[in-house]
Amino acid sequence: MQHSQLSDARDRFDRRAFCKAGVATAVGLAGASFGSPFAHADLTQEQRDKMTPDEILQQMKAGNERFRSGKPLHRDLMREAQATAKGQYPAAIVFGCVDSRAPAELILDFGIGYIFSGRVAGNVADEDILGSMEFACKAAGSKVVLVMGHTACGAIKGAIDGVQLGNLTALLAKVRPAIEATRYTGERSAKNYEFVDAVARKNVSLTVTNIRERSAVLRDLESTGSIKIAGSMYNLETGVVEFLV
Numbered sequence: 699m700q701h702s703q704l705s706d707a708r709d710r711f712d713r714r715a716f717c718k719a720g721v722a723t724a725v726g727l728a729g730a731s732f733g734s735p736f737a738h739a740d741l742t743q744e745q746r747d748k749m750t751p752d753e754i755l756q757q758m759k760a761g762n763e764r765f766r767s768g769k770p771l772h773r774d775l776m777r778e779a780q781a782t783a784k785g786q787y788p789a790a791i792v793f794g795c796v797d798s799r800a801p802a803e804l805i806l807d808f809g810i811g812y813i814f815s816g817r818v819a820g821n822v823a824d825e826d827i828l829g830s831m832e833f834a835c836k837a838a839g840s841k842v843v844l845v846m847g848h849t850a851c852g853a854i855k856g857a858i859d860g861v862q863l864g865n866l867t868a869l870l871a872k873v874r875p876a877i878e879a880t881r882y883t884g885e886r887s888a889k890n891y892e893f894v895d896a897v898a899r900k901n902v903s904l905t906v907t908n909i910r911e912r913s914a915v916l917r918d919l920e921s922t923g924s925i926k927i928a929g930s931m932y933n934l935e936t937g938v939v940e941f942l943v
């Protein structure tokens with residue numbers, strides 16, 4: 699980045715910080731995201747490296763709070779694209795569902811270069827996804843693996859209904875263990891959203907367990923405290939990401 703761009707970015711942040719001070723206090727966000735590297739400019743390697751996995755999870759919570767309170771940060775995405783073109787230092791990898799209503803960057807209010815983003819219908823992790831997570835954490839230095847399920851998930855409903863369709867059949871079969879492991883005494887059908895969400899929640903925790911069991915690389919990184927593997931559920935109606943740490 700050139701010097702003039704750097705001072706531009708700094709000016710923008712100073713102005714935003716000044717304008718945001720009143721707003722942040724009013725909505726109780728002061729301290730949560732204020733002054734953090736996630737709240738302005740680009741995420742440098744130095745900023746990312748000195749954060750702990752817990753601090754990164756905290757930034758995710760703060761970003762989701764900005765999203766759902768209708769106060770996302772103003773971002774110059776093209777400037778972020780140019781600033782990150784020659785290198786990236788993402789803090790985390792978020793693994794979610796392909797659902798068009800659950801884009802991780804938007805609901806966590808992050809810019810370009812902040813997170814790796816992996817998506818598979820029903821967020822079931824195969825070895826390609828595990829390899830991607832290992833790349834993110836071991837090779838690229840990310841410190842959080844966040845699995846994100848969501849409410850009213852079509853893949854979960856399809857698995858409950860036993861949908862058969864081309865390659866989707868094998869994918870949905872990977873959700874079946876979550877259906878079987880879900881303890882629920884009411885109507886166990888795809889029409890019952892409460893049951894669908896209970897299965898989605900169980901599916902997140904099984905995916906987290908799977909990651910730990912099937913990836914020695916990630917397991918070792920977690921056991922030394924270098925990374926944290928966590929689950930979460932995104933509520934389509936309220937915009938809330940619930941962290942299951």
Ligand SMILES: [Zn+2]
Nearest residue numbers: 795797851852
């Ligand atoms: Zn889904």
